[in-house]
Amino acid sequence: MARDERGVTPQSEDFSSWYNELVTKAQLVERGPAKGTMVIRPYGYRIWELVQAELDRRIKDTGHENAYFPLFIPESYLRREAEHVEGFSPELAVVTHAGGKELEEPLVVRPTSETVIGEMMAKWISSYRDLPLLLNQWANVVRWELRPRLFLRTTEFLWQEGHTAHADEADAMRETMQMLDVYTEVARDIAAIPVVPGEKTPGERFAGAVKTFSIEGMMRDGKALQAGTSHYLGTNFARAFGIEFSNDAGQRELAHTTSWGMSTRMIGGVIMTHGDDKGLVLPPKLAPYQVVIVPIARGDQGEAVLDAVKTLAARLKAAGIRVHVDDRPQVSPGFKFNDWELRGVPLRLEIGPRDLAAGTVLMAKRLGDEGKIAINLDDAPTTLAAALEDFQQFLLQRAIDFRESRTVTLNSWAEFTEVVATGWARTLHCGQPECEDDIKAETAATPRCLPAEAPAESGSCVRCGAPSSYGQRVLFGRAY
Numbered sequence: 228m229a230r231d232e233r234g235v236t237p238q239s240e241d242f243s244s245w246y247n248e249l250v251t252k253a254q255l256v257e258r259g260p261a262k263g264t265m266v267i268r269p270y271g272y273r274i275w276e277l278v279q280a281e282l283d284r285r286i287k288d289t290g291h292e293n294a295y296f297p298l299f300i301p302e303s304y305l306r307r308e309a310e311h312v313e314g315f316s317p318e319l320a321v322v323t324h325a326g327g328k329e330l331e332e333p334l335v336v337r338p339t340s341e342t343v344i345g346e347m348m349a350k351w352i353s354s355y356r357d358l359p360l361l362l363n364q365w366a367n368v369v370r371w372e373l374r375p376r377l378f379l380r381t382t383e384f385l386w387q388e389g390h391t392a393h394a395d396e397a398d399a400m401r402e403t404m405q406m407l408d409v410y411t412e413v414a415r416d417i418a419a420i421p422v423v424p425g426e427k428t429p430g431e432r433f434a435g436a437v438k439t440f441s442i443e444g445m446m447r448d449g450k451a452l453q454a455g456t457s458h459y460l461g462t463n464f465a466r467a468f469g470i471e472f473s474n475d476a477g478q479r480e481l482a483h484t485t486s487w488g489m490s491t492r493m494i495g496g497v498i499m500t501h502g503d504d505k506g507l508v509l510p511p512k513l514a515p516y517q518v519v520i521v522p523i524a525r526g527d528q529g530e531a532v533l534d535a536v537k538t539l540a541a542r543l544k545a546a547g548i549r550v551h552v553d554d555r556p557q558v559s560p561g562f563k564f565n566d567w568e569l570r571g572v573p574l575r576l577e578i579g580p581r582d583l584a585a586g587t588v589l590m591a592k593r594l595g596d597e598g599k600i601a602i603n604l605d606d607a608p609t610t611l612a613a614a615l616e617d618f619q620q621f622l623l624q625r626a627i628d629f630r631e632s633r634t635v636t637l638n639s640w641a642e643f644t645e646v647v648a649t650g651w652a653r654t655l656h657c658g659q660p661e662c663e664d665d666i667k668a669e670t671a672a673t674p675r676c677l678p679a680e681a682p683a684e685s686g687s688c689v690r691c692g693a694p695s696s697y698g699q700r701v702l703f704g705r706a707y
Protein backbone atom coordinates (compact mmCIF):
# COMPACT_ATOMS: atom_id res chain seq x y z
CA MET A 228 0.00 0.00 0.00
CA ALA A 229 1.35 3.41 -0.91
CA ARG A 230 1.82 5.69 2.04
CA ASP A 231 3.05 9.13 2.75
CA GLU A 232 6.73 8.69 3.43
CA ARG A 233 6.28 10.32 6.85
CA GLY A 234 3.19 8.42 7.92
CA VAL A 235 2.82 5.02 9.51
CA THR A 236 0.44 2.10 8.96
CA PRO A 237 -2.63 2.63 11.22
CA GLN A 238 -2.64 0.62 14.46
CA SER A 239 -6.01 -0.94 13.66
CA GLU A 240 -4.73 -2.20 10.31
CA ASP A 241 -1.55 -3.84 11.55
CA PHE A 242 -0.27 -3.06 15.03
CA SER A 243 3.04 -4.77 14.45
CA SER A 244 3.80 -2.81 11.25
CA TRP A 245 2.68 0.38 13.02
CA TYR A 246 5.24 -0.27 15.75
CA ASN A 247 8.09 -1.31 13.47
CA GLU A 248 7.64 1.68 11.16
CA LEU A 249 7.15 4.14 14.00
CA VAL A 250 10.26 3.33 16.03
CA THR A 251 12.49 4.10 13.07
CA LYS A 252 10.48 6.98 11.56
CA ALA A 253 10.32 8.75 14.93
CA GLN A 254 14.12 8.40 15.00
CA LEU A 255 14.21 6.42 18.21
CA VAL A 256 16.17 3.42 17.07
CA GLU A 257 17.75 1.64 14.11
CA ARG A 258 18.61 -1.98 13.52
CA GLY A 259 22.26 -2.75 14.23
CA PRO A 260 24.40 -4.61 11.70
CA ALA A 261 24.53 -7.80 13.81
CA LYS A 262 21.14 -9.54 13.89
CA GLY A 263 19.06 -8.63 16.92
CA THR A 264 21.11 -5.61 17.92
CA MET A 265 19.87 -2.02 18.05
CA VAL A 266 21.33 1.42 17.70
CA ILE A 267 19.51 3.74 20.09
CA ARG A 268 19.41 7.18 18.46
CA PRO A 269 19.63 10.40 20.51
CA TYR A 270 15.84 10.92 20.64
CA GLY A 271 15.33 7.37 21.96
CA TYR A 272 18.36 7.51 24.22
CA ARG A 273 17.09 10.71 25.85
CA ILE A 274 13.89 8.87 26.82
CA TRP A 275 16.06 6.15 28.38
CA GLU A 276 18.12 8.75 30.24
CA LEU A 277 14.93 10.21 31.70
CA VAL A 278 13.71 6.76 32.82
CA GLN A 279 17.17 6.11 34.21
CA ALA A 280 17.33 9.35 36.20
CA GLU A 281 13.93 8.74 37.82
CA LEU A 282 14.76 5.13 38.63
CA ASP A 283 18.32 5.78 39.80
CA ARG A 284 17.14 8.43 42.24
CA ARG A 285 14.63 5.99 43.77
CA ILE A 286 17.21 3.18 43.88
CA LYS A 287 19.57 5.43 45.83
CA ASP A 288 16.78 6.81 48.05
CA THR A 289 16.03 3.25 49.15
CA GLY A 290 19.62 2.76 50.29
CA HIS A 291 21.28 1.04 47.32
CA GLU A 292 24.69 1.86 45.87
CA ASN A 293 25.75 1.59 42.26
CA ALA A 294 28.71 -0.58 41.28
CA TYR A 295 29.96 -2.17 38.09
CA PHE A 296 30.71 -5.84 37.43
CA PRO A 297 32.41 -7.42 34.39
CA LEU A 298 30.75 -8.21 31.06
CA PHE A 299 32.51 -11.60 30.85
CA ILE A 300 31.64 -14.36 33.28
CA PRO A 301 33.46 -17.73 33.48
CA GLU A 302 31.10 -20.35 32.05
CA SER A 303 31.49 -22.53 35.14
CA TYR A 304 29.86 -19.82 37.28
CA LEU A 305 26.55 -20.24 35.52
CA ARG A 306 26.64 -24.00 36.03
CA ARG A 307 26.78 -23.63 39.80
CA GLU A 308 23.08 -22.87 40.03
CA ALA A 309 21.41 -25.70 38.08
CA GLU A 310 18.07 -24.03 37.30
CA HIS A 311 19.78 -20.78 36.40
CA VAL A 312 22.04 -22.33 33.73
CA GLU A 313 19.20 -24.45 32.37
CA GLY A 314 17.00 -21.39 32.02
CA PHE A 315 19.59 -19.26 30.31
CA SER A 316 21.54 -21.78 28.18
CA PRO A 317 19.58 -21.31 24.95
CA GLU A 318 20.16 -17.54 25.07
CA LEU A 319 23.85 -17.46 25.96
CA ALA A 320 26.56 -15.92 23.81
CA VAL A 321 29.85 -17.65 24.66
CA VAL A 322 33.36 -16.47 23.85
CA THR A 323 35.60 -19.43 23.08
CA HIS A 324 38.49 -17.64 21.34
CA ALA A 325 40.32 -14.49 22.31
CA GLY A 326 43.77 -13.06 21.88
CA GLY A 327 44.28 -15.30 18.88
CA LYS A 328 43.81 -18.61 20.68
CA GLU A 329 41.22 -20.89 22.20
CA LEU A 330 40.41 -20.03 25.81
CA GLU A 331 40.97 -22.63 28.51
CA GLU A 332 37.57 -21.81 29.93
CA PRO A 333 34.92 -20.23 27.73
CA LEU A 334 33.51 -16.88 28.88
CA VAL A 335 29.82 -16.13 28.86
CA VAL A 336 28.72 -12.62 27.91
CA ARG A 337 26.49 -11.76 30.89
CA PRO A 338 22.79 -12.48 30.36
CA THR A 339 22.32 -11.18 33.96
CA SER A 340 24.84 -10.97 36.79
CA GLU A 341 23.61 -13.04 39.76
CA THR A 342 26.60 -15.36 39.43
CA VAL A 343 29.48 -12.92 39.25
CA ILE A 344 27.89 -10.66 41.87
CA GLY A 345 27.22 -13.72 44.06
CA GLU A 346 30.91 -14.60 43.90
CA MET A 347 31.83 -11.10 45.07
CA MET A 348 29.16 -11.03 47.77
CA ALA A 349 30.66 -14.21 49.23
CA LYS A 350 33.96 -12.36 49.46
CA TRP A 351 32.55 -9.18 50.99
CA ILE A 352 30.12 -10.61 53.52
CA SER A 353 31.38 -12.31 56.65
CA SER A 354 29.18 -11.20 59.53
CA TYR A 355 25.57 -10.14 60.08
CA ARG A 356 26.98 -6.61 60.39
CA ASP A 357 27.72 -6.68 56.64
CA LEU A 358 24.02 -7.16 55.90
CA PRO A 359 21.97 -6.09 54.15
CA LEU A 360 24.27 -5.55 51.17
CA LEU A 361 22.37 -3.40 48.68
CA LEU A 362 23.89 -3.13 45.19
CA ASN A 363 22.75 -1.99 41.76
CA GLN A 364 24.46 -1.81 38.40
CA TRP A 365 23.56 -0.04 35.16
CA ALA A 366 24.76 -2.22 32.32
CA ASN A 367 24.17 -3.93 29.00
CA VAL A 368 23.33 -7.62 28.88
CA VAL A 369 23.16 -10.14 26.05
CA ARG A 370 20.45 -12.76 25.51
CA TRP A 371 20.46 -14.28 22.03
CA GLU A 372 17.14 -13.54 20.35
CA LEU A 373 15.79 -15.61 17.48
CA ARG A 374 12.89 -13.24 16.82
CA PRO A 375 14.10 -9.76 17.74
CA ARG A 376 11.82 -6.72 18.06
CA LEU A 377 13.41 -3.31 18.59
CA PHE A 378 13.27 -2.28 22.29
CA LEU A 379 11.09 -5.30 23.15
CA ARG A 380 13.43 -8.19 22.48
CA THR A 381 16.93 -7.44 21.36
CA THR A 382 20.05 -9.54 21.71
CA GLU A 383 21.78 -6.74 23.60
CA PHE A 384 19.82 -4.35 25.77
CA LEU A 385 20.42 -1.83 28.55
CA TRP A 386 19.05 -2.17 32.04
CA GLN A 387 19.72 -1.85 35.70
CA GLU A 388 20.04 -4.94 37.82
CA GLY A 389 19.76 -4.73 41.58
CA HIS A 390 21.34 -7.44 43.71
CA THR A 391 20.95 -7.59 47.46
CA ALA A 392 21.83 -9.95 50.31
CA HIS A 393 19.93 -10.18 53.60
CA ALA A 394 20.10 -12.02 56.91
CA ASP A 395 16.69 -13.67 56.60
CA GLU A 396 13.74 -14.33 54.35
CA ALA A 397 11.58 -11.61 55.89
CA ASP A 398 14.11 -8.89 55.13
CA ALA A 399 14.77 -10.20 51.61
CA MET A 400 11.04 -10.35 50.89
CA ARG A 401 10.62 -6.79 52.17
CA GLU A 402 13.30 -5.75 49.68
CA THR A 403 11.71 -7.72 46.83
CA MET A 404 8.35 -6.03 47.39
CA GLN A 405 9.88 -2.60 47.94
CA MET A 406 11.54 -2.70 44.53
CA LEU A 407 8.35 -3.98 42.89
CA ASP A 408 6.69 -0.88 44.40
CA VAL A 409 9.44 1.34 42.99
CA TYR A 410 8.87 -0.11 39.51
CA THR A 411 5.12 0.30 39.85
CA GLU A 412 5.60 3.93 40.80
CA VAL A 413 8.03 4.73 37.96
CA ALA A 414 5.73 3.05 35.43
CA ARG A 415 2.61 4.84 36.72
CA ASP A 416 3.92 8.27 37.71
CA ILE A 417 6.63 8.75 35.10
CA ALA A 418 5.67 6.61 32.09
CA ALA A 419 1.90 6.97 32.71
CA ILE A 420 1.59 3.19 32.36
CA PRO A 421 -0.91 1.87 34.93
CA VAL A 422 0.78 -1.47 35.52
CA VAL A 423 -0.60 -4.37 37.52
CA PRO A 424 1.96 -5.64 40.04
CA GLY A 425 1.79 -9.26 41.12
CA GLU A 426 3.49 -12.59 41.59
CA LYS A 427 4.34 -14.84 38.65
CA THR A 428 3.05 -18.41 38.58
CA PRO A 429 5.78 -21.10 38.99
CA GLY A 430 5.97 -21.69 35.22
CA GLU A 431 6.85 -18.02 34.61
CA ARG A 432 9.46 -17.70 37.34
CA PHE A 433 12.98 -16.42 36.77
CA ALA A 434 15.49 -19.29 36.47
CA GLY A 435 16.78 -19.89 39.99
CA ALA A 436 14.22 -17.77 41.89
CA VAL A 437 11.94 -18.89 44.73
CA LYS A 438 9.41 -16.16 43.91
CA THR A 439 9.20 -13.81 40.94
CA PHE A 440 7.09 -10.65 40.85
CA SER A 441 6.43 -8.45 37.85
CA ILE A 442 4.61 -5.37 36.70
CA GLU A 443 2.36 -5.89 33.67
CA GLY A 444 1.16 -3.12 31.42
CA MET A 445 -1.55 -3.36 28.76
CA MET A 446 -0.51 -2.19 25.30
CA ARG A 447 -3.02 -0.68 22.86
CA ASP A 448 -3.42 -4.00 21.03
CA GLY A 449 -4.57 -5.56 24.31
CA LYS A 450 -1.37 -7.53 24.82
CA ALA A 451 0.62 -7.46 28.04
CA LEU A 452 4.15 -6.19 28.44
CA GLN A 453 6.17 -7.28 31.44
CA ALA A 454 7.95 -4.04 32.25
CA GLY A 455 10.01 -4.92 35.33
CA THR A 456 10.67 -7.92 37.56
CA SER A 457 11.72 -8.44 41.16
CA HIS A 458 12.90 -11.83 42.43
CA TYR A 459 13.31 -13.41 45.85
CA LEU A 460 16.11 -15.91 45.26
CA GLY A 461 15.94 -17.62 48.67
CA THR A 462 19.29 -19.20 49.53
CA ASN A 463 19.75 -20.75 46.05
CA PHE A 464 22.52 -18.42 44.91
CA ALA A 465 23.94 -18.10 48.43
CA ARG A 466 24.39 -21.89 48.52
CA ALA A 467 25.91 -21.99 45.01
CA PHE A 468 28.38 -19.16 45.70
CA GLY A 469 28.97 -19.50 49.43
CA ILE A 470 27.33 -16.23 50.50
CA GLU A 471 27.46 -16.88 54.25
CA PHE A 472 27.58 -14.80 57.39
CA SER A 473 28.04 -15.47 61.07
CA ASN A 474 24.93 -14.52 63.01
CA ASP A 475 25.03 -12.79 66.40
CA ALA A 476 25.37 -16.20 68.09
CA GLY A 477 28.48 -16.82 65.99
CA GLN A 478 26.91 -19.53 63.80
CA ARG A 479 27.32 -19.62 60.01
CA GLU A 480 24.17 -19.01 57.98
CA LEU A 481 23.36 -18.64 54.31
CA ALA A 482 22.26 -15.19 53.19
CA HIS A 483 18.93 -14.64 51.41
CA THR A 484 19.34 -12.77 48.13
CA THR A 485 17.17 -10.79 45.71
CA SER A 486 17.56 -9.39 42.22
CA TRP A 487 15.41 -6.97 40.21
CA GLY A 488 15.58 -5.28 36.83
CA MET A 489 14.01 -2.77 34.49
CA SER A 490 15.28 -2.33 30.93
CA THR A 491 15.10 -0.36 27.67
CA ARG A 492 12.02 -2.54 26.99
CA MET A 493 10.22 0.14 28.99
CA ILE A 494 10.59 2.46 25.96
CA GLY A 495 8.67 -0.07 23.87
CA GLY A 496 6.03 -0.02 26.61
CA VAL A 497 5.69 3.76 26.42
CA ILE A 498 5.32 3.62 22.63
CA MET A 499 2.66 0.89 22.69
CA THR A 500 0.72 2.25 25.71
CA HIS A 501 0.21 5.77 24.38
CA GLY A 502 0.90 5.88 20.63
CA ASP A 503 -1.80 6.33 17.97
CA ASP A 504 -2.21 6.38 14.20
CA LYS A 505 -0.37 9.69 13.94
CA GLY A 506 2.66 8.31 15.77
CA LEU A 507 4.20 8.53 19.22
CA VAL A 508 2.48 10.14 22.18
CA LEU A 509 5.02 10.80 24.90
CA PRO A 510 4.18 11.40 28.54
CA PRO A 511 5.68 14.81 29.44
CA LYS A 512 7.92 13.31 32.11
CA LEU A 513 9.69 11.19 29.47
CA ALA A 514 9.49 13.54 26.48
CA PRO A 515 12.89 14.74 25.21
CA TYR A 516 11.02 17.87 24.11
CA GLN A 517 7.93 18.68 26.16
CA VAL A 518 7.13 21.75 24.09
CA VAL A 519 8.06 22.52 20.49
CA ILE A 520 7.64 26.06 19.19
CA VAL A 521 7.01 26.62 15.50
CA PRO A 522 7.48 30.25 14.36
CA ILE A 523 5.10 31.18 11.54
CA ALA A 524 6.20 34.19 9.56
CA ARG A 525 7.77 35.06 6.27
CA GLY A 526 9.82 37.92 4.93
CA ASP A 527 10.57 40.96 7.07
CA GLN A 528 8.26 39.81 9.88
CA GLY A 529 10.23 36.61 10.22
CA GLU A 530 13.01 38.06 12.28
CA ALA A 531 10.76 39.73 14.87
CA VAL A 532 8.78 36.52 15.31
CA LEU A 533 11.90 34.41 15.65
CA ASP A 534 13.28 36.80 18.27
CA ALA A 535 10.05 36.54 20.26
CA VAL A 536 10.15 32.76 19.94
CA LYS A 537 13.71 32.59 21.24
CA THR A 538 12.84 34.80 24.20
CA LEU A 539 9.85 32.60 24.99
CA ALA A 540 12.00 29.45 24.70
CA ALA A 541 14.53 30.89 27.15
CA ARG A 542 11.77 31.68 29.65
CA LEU A 543 10.33 28.16 29.34
CA LYS A 544 13.77 26.63 29.76
CA ALA A 545 14.33 28.72 32.89
CA ALA A 546 11.03 27.36 34.22
CA GLY A 547 12.40 23.81 33.83
CA ILE A 548 10.48 22.94 30.65
CA ARG A 549 12.30 20.97 27.93
CA VAL A 550 11.64 23.13 24.89
CA HIS A 551 12.74 23.02 21.25
CA VAL A 552 12.43 25.72 18.60
CA ASP A 553 11.81 24.33 15.13
CA ASP A 554 13.16 27.12 12.94
CA ARG A 555 14.05 24.96 9.96
CA PRO A 556 13.58 27.44 7.10
CA GLN A 557 13.27 24.87 4.31
CA VAL A 558 10.14 23.10 5.57
CA SER A 559 6.56 24.31 5.90
CA PRO A 560 4.75 24.73 9.24
CA GLY A 561 2.34 21.94 8.18
CA PHE A 562 5.22 19.56 7.68
CA LYS A 563 6.62 20.52 11.09
CA PHE A 564 3.27 19.93 12.81
CA ASN A 565 3.04 16.42 11.34
CA ASP A 566 6.65 15.73 12.16
CA TRP A 567 6.29 16.63 15.85
CA GLU A 568 3.01 14.75 16.05
CA LEU A 569 4.78 11.67 14.71
CA ARG A 570 7.51 12.17 17.27
CA GLY A 571 5.01 12.49 20.11
CA VAL A 572 5.74 15.96 21.50
CA PRO A 573 3.06 16.67 24.16
CA LEU A 574 2.54 20.39 23.43
CA ARG A 575 3.10 22.40 20.27
CA LEU A 576 3.13 26.17 20.14
CA GLU A 577 2.61 28.28 17.04
CA ILE A 578 3.42 31.92 16.95
CA GLY A 579 3.01 34.41 14.11
CA PRO A 580 2.96 38.23 13.74
CA ARG A 581 -0.73 38.48 14.67
CA ASP A 582 -0.27 36.39 17.84
CA LEU A 583 2.75 38.47 18.74
CA ALA A 584 0.77 41.71 18.37
CA ALA A 585 -2.01 40.28 20.55
CA GLY A 586 0.49 39.03 23.15
CA THR A 587 -0.68 35.43 22.70
CA VAL A 588 0.57 32.13 21.38
CA LEU A 589 -1.43 29.17 20.04
CA MET A 590 -1.11 25.90 21.95
CA ALA A 591 -2.08 22.48 20.54
CA LYS A 592 -2.01 19.28 22.58
CA ARG A 593 -0.80 16.04 21.02
CA LEU A 594 -4.08 14.37 22.08
CA GLY A 595 -7.50 15.69 22.99
CA ASP A 596 -10.29 17.52 21.21
CA GLU A 597 -9.73 21.06 22.39
CA GLY A 598 -8.09 22.20 19.16
CA LYS A 599 -5.77 25.19 19.25
CA ILE A 600 -5.97 27.34 22.35
CA ALA A 601 -4.69 30.93 22.53
CA ILE A 602 -2.67 31.42 25.69
CA ASN A 603 -1.23 34.59 27.15
CA LEU A 604 2.44 35.03 26.29
CA ASP A 605 3.28 36.62 29.66
CA ASP A 606 1.89 33.66 31.65
CA ALA A 607 3.18 31.03 29.22
CA PRO A 608 5.65 29.28 31.59
CA THR A 609 3.01 28.76 34.29
CA THR A 610 0.24 27.88 31.83
CA LEU A 611 2.44 25.36 30.01
CA ALA A 612 3.78 23.75 33.19
CA ALA A 613 0.18 23.18 34.27
CA ALA A 614 -0.80 21.92 30.80
CA LEU A 615 2.06 19.40 30.87
CA GLU A 616 0.96 18.14 34.28
CA ASP A 617 -2.62 17.81 32.99
CA PHE A 618 -1.44 15.98 29.90
CA GLN A 619 0.57 13.53 32.02
CA GLN A 620 -2.56 12.80 34.12
CA PHE A 621 -4.74 12.61 31.02
CA LEU A 622 -2.49 9.91 29.51
CA LEU A 623 -2.49 7.88 32.71
CA GLN A 624 -6.29 8.05 32.98
CA ARG A 625 -6.70 7.20 29.30
CA ALA A 626 -4.49 4.13 29.79
CA ILE A 627 -6.41 3.09 32.93
CA ASP A 628 -9.73 3.43 31.10
CA PHE A 629 -8.41 1.45 28.14
CA ARG A 630 -7.12 -1.35 30.36
CA GLU A 631 -10.36 -1.53 32.35
CA SER A 632 -12.43 -1.61 29.16
CA ARG A 633 -10.46 -4.64 28.01
CA THR A 634 -10.14 -6.61 31.26
CA VAL A 635 -12.94 -9.00 32.12
CA THR A 636 -13.58 -11.10 35.23
CA LEU A 637 -14.88 -14.40 33.89
CA ASN A 638 -15.37 -18.10 34.57
CA SER A 639 -16.28 -19.68 31.22
CA TRP A 640 -13.82 -21.01 28.66
CA ALA A 641 -15.83 -19.65 25.73
CA GLU A 642 -15.68 -16.15 27.20
CA PHE A 643 -11.98 -16.61 28.04
CA THR A 644 -10.99 -17.32 24.43
CA GLU A 645 -12.95 -14.29 23.24
CA VAL A 646 -11.57 -11.90 25.86
CA VAL A 647 -7.89 -12.80 25.55
CA ALA A 648 -8.06 -12.15 21.80
CA THR A 649 -8.25 -8.42 22.58
CA GLY A 650 -7.40 -8.03 26.26
CA TRP A 651 -7.01 -9.64 29.68
CA ALA A 652 -9.03 -12.17 31.63
CA ARG A 653 -9.23 -12.38 35.43
CA THR A 654 -10.00 -16.00 36.01
CA LEU A 655 -9.50 -19.04 38.23
CA HIS A 656 -6.83 -21.58 37.35
CA CYS A 657 -5.79 -24.99 38.66
CA GLY A 658 -2.09 -24.08 38.69
CA GLN A 659 -1.05 -27.16 36.69
CA PRO A 660 1.76 -26.45 34.17
CA GLU A 661 0.14 -28.79 31.57
CA CYS A 662 -3.08 -26.80 31.83
CA GLU A 663 -1.15 -23.52 31.39
CA ASP A 664 0.53 -25.04 28.31
CA ASP A 665 -2.82 -26.12 26.93
CA ILE A 666 -4.27 -22.62 27.35
CA LYS A 667 -1.24 -21.16 25.64
CA ALA A 668 -1.49 -23.60 22.73
CA GLU A 669 -5.20 -22.83 22.27
CA THR A 670 -5.21 -19.05 22.74
CA ALA A 671 -1.57 -17.80 22.96
CA ALA A 672 -2.51 -16.40 26.40
CA THR A 673 -0.29 -16.98 29.43
CA PRO A 674 -0.72 -16.24 33.13
CA ARG A 675 0.66 -12.73 33.51
CA CYS A 676 0.54 -12.53 37.29
CA LEU A 677 -1.44 -13.06 40.46
CA PRO A 678 -2.51 -9.43 40.95
CA ALA A 679 -1.32 -8.12 44.30
CA GLU A 680 -4.64 -6.55 45.24
CA ALA A 681 -7.03 -9.34 44.26
CA PRO A 682 -9.58 -10.58 46.83
CA ALA A 683 -9.40 -14.19 48.06
CA GLU A 684 -11.45 -16.46 45.82
CA SER A 685 -11.61 -20.10 44.77
CA GLY A 686 -13.65 -22.34 42.48
CA SER A 687 -12.89 -24.37 39.36
CA CYS A 688 -10.23 -23.90 36.71
CA VAL A 689 -11.52 -22.02 33.66
CA ARG A 690 -9.94 -24.60 31.35
CA CYS A 691 -9.98 -28.04 32.98
CA GLY A 692 -12.51 -27.65 35.78
CA ALA A 693 -10.13 -28.92 38.48
CA PRO A 694 -10.16 -27.06 41.82
CA SER A 695 -8.48 -23.66 41.48
CA SER A 696 -5.10 -22.92 42.99
CA TYR A 697 -3.52 -19.72 44.40
CA GLY A 698 -6.62 -18.71 46.41
CA GLN A 699 -7.30 -15.82 44.03
CA ARG A 700 -7.89 -14.99 40.39
CA VAL A 701 -5.03 -15.08 37.88
CA LEU A 702 -4.58 -12.45 35.19
CA PHE A 703 -4.24 -14.04 31.74
CA GLY A 704 -3.37 -12.32 28.47
CA ARG A 705 -1.28 -12.60 25.35
CA ALA A 706 2.10 -11.02 25.92
CA TYR A 707 5.19 -9.56 24.27
Ligand SMILES: [Zn+2]
Nearest residue numbers: 657662688691
Ligand atom coordinates in the same frame (compact mmCIF):
# COMPACT_ATOMS: atom_id res chain seq x y z
ZN1 LIG B 1 -6.66 -26.25 34.75
